[in-house]
Amino acid sequence: MAKIETVYPRLVVSDGAAAIGFYVKALGAEERCRYTDNDGRIVHSEVVIGGVTVAVKDADGTDPSPDNVNGTPVILALYTDDAKAVADRMMEHGATVIFPVRDQFYGERAGRLADPFGHVWMVAQKSGDLSPDEIQRTLTG
Known part of the structure; x- marks a missing residue:
């Protein structure tokens, strides 16, 4: 089987x-980089967020943006040492709150925001040390 070298959104x-x-x-x-076509549209760029490469490109006839397809089914998970501060900074720059940052039953302080371009981000930090069994019990009672 071929070895997977990397995966990035x-x-x-x-x-x-x-x-x-x-x-x-x-x-x-x-x-990290940005490449544009003759009309100035970004066909590929890369940014690094928390050590992870994320590519960004302009929508076109082949690749629609979330606002062209009624949203996105993908949630980007962003872990930090201060979820509230990151969420606040995102909101200062135009993100909207889907779920506010608050303590969650699974041992994280987390919330969900949509960036101004339709992508959804779960912003979280660890707030407890629950085992997988404990988390499952909280889900099923």
């Missing part, structure tokens, strides 16, 4: 330059 957005700006300001991303 490619976020398709309606405005790549604005999205990169949001990720830099709100999440502390570092832009």
